[in-house]
Amino acid sequence: MRRHIPAVSARRTIVLAAAAAITLAAAACSSSSSSSSTPSGSTSSTPAGAASSASSTPAAGTVGTSQCGTKPGVAATGTPIPLGAIATNQPGTSFTDIPNMANAYFACVNANGGINGHPIKLYIETEQTNPAQIAADAKQLVQTDHVVGIVGNTSIIECSVNSSYWQKLGFYVIDSGIAPECYSTSNSAAVNMGPRYSSDGAVQYALSQHVSKIVFDQSNVPGTGYIAAGPAALAKAANTPIVQLTENVPISDANSVAIKEVNDAGPNGAVILNFTPPEALIILQAAQKLGLEDRVKLWGCSTPCNTDFLAQSLGPKWNSKLFVNAELTPPDGTSTPSMNLYKAILKQYGSSVQGGIGSFSQMGFTEAEIMVHALESVTGAYTVQSVNAAIKAVKDFNTGMLCQLWTYGSYPLHIPNNADYTVTANNGKMTTVQGCTPISAADPQIAQYRSVAGTAPNAPTSS
């Protein structure tokens, strides 16, 4: 019995196998490309489900959620103020924690007087990186839900798809950005730095440690050129050579990736990664297993690596070897009123925020408090015109979550968060090694923003 399978069937199955490979590859590509970008602000604290325990700290317990509104304990019963959000939610990539946290904040506001007695109603649309779907979501929000403002958007391509639509209708979006248009257009302002400026921060820290060479490696997805331009400009300004690499994701050969990075960087160089936490972890663990972690001067990472998940998975071998950009105030050990309110809201209203305490929910909180601040300044009816004029007028607002005061303003581009922290892996936690540091204006986009908007004042540390 030498031939077990009829030849015709076998041939057909081979054809099928090839077809299946293509089908699965397409699915994998879809997943991988989506999983390769984050709003450059990942969790910095607890795993899913840990919110309740984490937020039951004494600090959180000292702040009541009644601070959300102007009439503590009085539910808002007026006409709802409709707002909208669009977030990516697909296998491997979900940014819904951000609008969900914004919604938790609004629930808190609604339970404590609302906005002049009006509750806020947030319509959240989810998308799967499909431009047609994303455009339809925007139309749904505007034409069916009649939203008067957009807050909490966090999507891989939403800014690219809808930017001109929002502009045409006069919406000034408050979001967490990923795509270039989230930062380079007149009607989108993000609370996070996004992958480019976060990578800038990581490269900037490495340069401050006098490394002889930078190897900057990121996922091979659309937009890598835009991101890479920032680190390239910083390295050029410091007269330090830089090697730009891209990797297809999901990474299936992390060993070769790690070897190449280390070989290219050399013993006095730095390897800077711009990947999602799972992909970065794969590379860093491969480096550890191959015994490569000490073969470069330091390893760096953009904000997505700022997660205790990563620090725990890496273990103590990476203590003070991995330096990560952090663009929001680290929640651990911070006991300011804003941080305590954030934790209290998360505990009481944030049951749908899967990631618990962390950068995603911090971003949602920050966006919501900016929106509430804007709505409170509206006099008269809440219309698209009045609400967006109020959003645009937000200036030097202290969010309590960022290094600097936050401004929208009438600018052709918006990078209102352009100062960062640096944290490092330390026995399973990420701990701060460098306080608020402005991102270098060697990045031409940062220079352009500061030339039109100026340098924002630092936020008071006690807020």
Added chain:
Amino acid sequence: MPPWQDFEPFIVSGLALGGVYALSGVGLVVLYRATGVLYLAFGAVGALGALITWSLVTRAGAPGWVGWLACVAVAAAVTLGYGLLFGPALARRDPLVKAVATIGLTLILYGVMDLLWTTSGGQARSLTLPTDNGGFTVASIQVTWTQVIALGAGVVLTAGTGTFLRFTKLGTAMRAMANDRDITATLGVPVRKVEAAAWVGCGALAGIAGLLLADLVALDATTLTFLVISSLAAVLIARLRSITVTFVAAIVIGLLHDLLTPITSLSNYRDMTPFVIAAIALLVLSRHQVMTQSREEA
């Protein structure tokens, strides 16, 4: 072209990668030879088992061996469940239909994993085995015992399953059943039991592979589920028949893939390696077959 020394570490990593491909590839061929089903859910089933192991060990604090056994048991149970539920209904269907049905299982498992082990909020997980802590150095690269075990598992699996299918009664029954289920049944072979054994064996294999790959590659549902794509190239080269050819092809693919890494102009295209090699191999094999047939006809 970089100097030879630059390639040396990539030989080591390439062998490890080839071992990874071999583990999945050999598993696919084993089940195909035993049941006639191209089990494309092999990676997803292994990923599910590995994630359950992670939950048991990391979250519930269970001992490592409990997690490992659970991984294999879950993978075997899911595969057996699929086989029992859909195997009889699909038994007389075209191999294409059978394979497509397993894509359905793949996508269901993938969705379940995404739901239960969400990556929202930046969660990153890892699974390490005790064998990661020891090893030796080759070409300035540390080789862990896990990598050695993975490569060894491929060899043992290749030799073991080849022997099993050829020389044991159950193995012979499996081959006969894959060839023609009805005739095998008329010969008195308990086809349901034999099929169940094949599904359980394949599931267990997927569990073992999932455990090793979660350590060697990544504990990530997407990565592990779709790793099967690259392994399919080795399976195609072996034309779904030879376990030995699958193993050798997987090693060659892994080696070539990693040896392209230091060549800057080709590095970004190295993920095409499995499919380019498969395409070339299939073209050569088809040509050889045509020429042989022509000679026979002449």
